[in-house]
Amino acid sequence: MSRYFLLDEDKAATARHGGELDGMHKWRLPGVRCHACGATWSSVGHDHPEVDLSGITEHAEFERPRPEPFTEFVRLRELARPFVPPGTPLPPGTTFGPLVGRASGRFGPIDWLGGIRLLMQPDALERLQAEGIRGPRGCRTELRFRQKNPPELLEIQLNPLGRLHLDCMPPDHPPPCATCGRLNLRWPEAPILDAASLPTELDLFRLGNFATMLIGTERLVDTVSRLQLDGITFRELPIR
Ligand SMILES: [Zn+2]
Numbered sequence: 698m699s700r701y702f703l704l705d706e707d708k709a710a711t712a713r714h715g716g717e718l719d720g721m722h723k724w725r726l727p728g729v730r731c732h733a734c735g736a737t738w739s740s741v742g743h744d745h746p747e748v749d750l751s752g753i754t755e756h757a758e759f760e761r762p763r764p765e766p767f768t769e770f771v772r773l774r775e776l777a778r779p780f781v782p783p784g785t786p787l788p789p790g791t792t793f794g795p796l797v798g799r800a801s802g803r804f805g806p807i808d809w810l811g812g813i814r815l816l817m818q819p820d821a822l823e824r825l826q827a828e829g830i831r832g833p834r835g836c837r838t839e840l841r842f843r844q845k846n847p848p849e850l851l852e853i854q855l856n857p858l859g860r861l862h863l864d865c866m867p868p869d870h871p872p873p874c875a876t877c878g879r880l881n882l883r884w885p886e887a888p889i890l891d892a893a894s895l896p897t898e899l900d901l902f903r904l905g906n907f908a909t910m911l912i913g914t915e916r917l918v919d920t921v922s923r924l925q926l927d928g929i930t931f932r933e934l935p936i937r
Pocket residue numbers: 731732733734735736874875876877878879
């Protein structure tokens with residue numbers, strides 16, 4: 698059985714490089730104001746930086762973050778659906794397109810935005826890919842740097858796959874809303890991965906039912922360590 702690890706930002710390492718980064722994706726689905734469960738909500742971590750929505754006539758409707766009634770959310774979601782692979786979850790707040798924003802200073806091989814969005818310098822990504830790491834794809838960003846000769850930062854597109862095991866969720870947690878799909882889950886103190894759900898063909902992915910969790914294989918951990926790419930911490934998660 699493979700071993701799997703939860704990734705997090707190595708804040709000591711990224712702070713040492715001193716880069717500053719702030720931005721958001723160019724397009725997004727709105728949040729939803731659900732008439733069935735009464736919640737107004739949006740998800741985080743369902744990012745598709747590879748997807749270009751500029752060809753949609755209504756692309757301006759994807760620019761401003763806001764909640765919408767469920768029917769309007771569905772209309773916009775269906776406009777975006779042809780741009781992602783079949784079966785891709787598209788919850789409220791799913792984002793598309795390049796990261797737009799500002800950056801300054803020096804960056805290490807790996808950096809993060811908000812602790813959940815992974816960025817790499819092209820050289821670091823190429824070295825991982827050359828070592829056979831499967832999964833990460835680099836997407837161009839539209840970050841504006843203040844300095845001359847700025848570094849290039851790629852955002853890593855990670856598909857949402859695999860699931861947390863039900864055993865690590867509170868036993869009384871309510872089922873998802875039948876209308877909007879909201880699953881009111883807190884970050885579990887002791888995450889457990891659902892073995893049957895984990896992709897076998899990737900070394901790095903996001904969890905499908907907890908997209909702010911980035912998961913890597915033992916091979917990823919070994920390779921990052923061997924190449925001395927700083928910026929990530931790893932914590933092994935149990936599998937059931
Ligand atoms: Zn709902």
